[in-house]
Amino acid sequence: xxxxxxxxxxxxxxxxxxxxxxxxxxxxxxxxxxxxxxxxxxxxxxxxxxxxxxxxxxxxxxxxxxxxxxxxxxxxxxxxxxxxxxxxxxxxxxxxxxxxxxxxxxxxxxxxxxxxxxxxxxxxxxxxxxxxxxxxxxxxxxxxxxxxxxxxxxxx
DNA sequence: GCCAACGTTGGC
DNA sequence: GCCAACGTTGGC
Numbered sequence: 001x002x003x004x005x006x007x008x009x010x011x012x013x014x015x016x017x018x019x020x021x022x023x024x025x026x027x028x029x030x031x032x033x034x035x036x037x038x039x040x041x042x043x044x045x046x047x048x049x050x051x052x053x054x055x056x057x058x059x060x061x062x063x064x065x066x067x068x069x070x071x072x073x074x075x076x077x078x079x080x081x082x083x084x085x086x087x088x089x090x091x092x093x094x095x096x097x098x099x100x101x102x103x104x105x106x107x108x109x110x111x112x113x114x115x116x117x118x119x120x121x122x123x124x125x126x127x128x129x130x131x132x133x134x135x136x137x138x139x140x141x142x143x144x145x146x147x148x149x150x151x152x153x154x155x156x
Numbered sequence: 157g158c159c160a161a162c163g164t165t166g167g168c
Numbered sequence: 169g170c171c172a173a174c175g176t177t178g179g180c
Contacts, residue, residue, distance in 0.1 A: 009166090032164095033175080056166055114167075132173045134165050 004043065005145040007051040007128055008066070008102070009136040017052050017063040017107050025069055025103040028137075029077045030085040032097065036137035041072040041098040043139075050102055051140060051148055053128065054111060061113035062148055070101035108152035122147045 008028060010016065020026055031037055050066040074095035077085040090096040118129045126144045127133055140148075 011166090035175095060167065134174060136165085 004045065004048045005051075005140040005142055006039070006044065006048060006068075007053050007062075007138055007140045009053045009055045011056045012054045012063070013056075016054065017104075020052065020066060020102070020104045021064075021107055023104075025101055027070075027075075027101050028099045029075050031075070031099065031136060032085065032087065033136060036135055037096075037098055039137050039139065040100050044068050044071060044100050046071060049105070049145065051145065052102075055136075057111070059111060059113040059115070061111040061115075061117065062108065062152070063111045064107035064152070065105040065149065066102040067105050068100050069103040072098040072100050075099040106152070112148060112151050116151070117148070120147070120151075 012018075015026070028040065031040065046068055048068040050068065051062045052064045052066050054060055054063045074092070075085070075097040076092075077083040078087040078090045078095065078097045079092050080086055087097065114128070117123050117126060123129060123144055126140065127135070127138050
């Protein structure tokens with residue numbers, strides 16, 4: 001199957017692109033939304049590219065690029081009572097939540113802000129620019145992905 | 157199965 | 169911190 005492209009949101013005060021750069025790879029734990037889980041569990045493949053998006057940030061926007069380096073496995077934080085992602089309804093024998101691992105690819109010199117994404121005609125229709133778009137993991141068109149990467153390079 | 161109440165996300 | 173948008177829960 002052809003390589004796919006994704007956008008994954010993280011609040012930088014929780015986990016930022018700098019954290020991923022330092023750690024090289026990271027599990028993408030804590031997704032507690034079924035649609036987002038389905039994308040990770042069923043569709044993400046090794047080598048798929050990811051736009052790393054900072055939400056609730058100043059400014060919010062795409063901060064860099066990551067790559068899927070481990071396909072889905074159960075999000076064990078869901079049955080760790082000490083984790084803030086603990087979910088008492090999930091059973092380790094029959095996990096509800098899944099995650100993938102991602103690895104650092106590059107960090108843009110500057111975040112490409114949501115406003116820039118919205119104002120760029122080449123990115124019209126991109127999911128993250130739509131009103132009320134809350135899904136923290138979702139697919140991105142290759143043409144949109146490539147354009148954002150080009151914007152990121154121009155700023156580097 | 158409807159839908160009101162409640163909780164969360166996330167831009168601003 | 170506000171609040172609009174959206175998801176989930178639970179009474180009936």
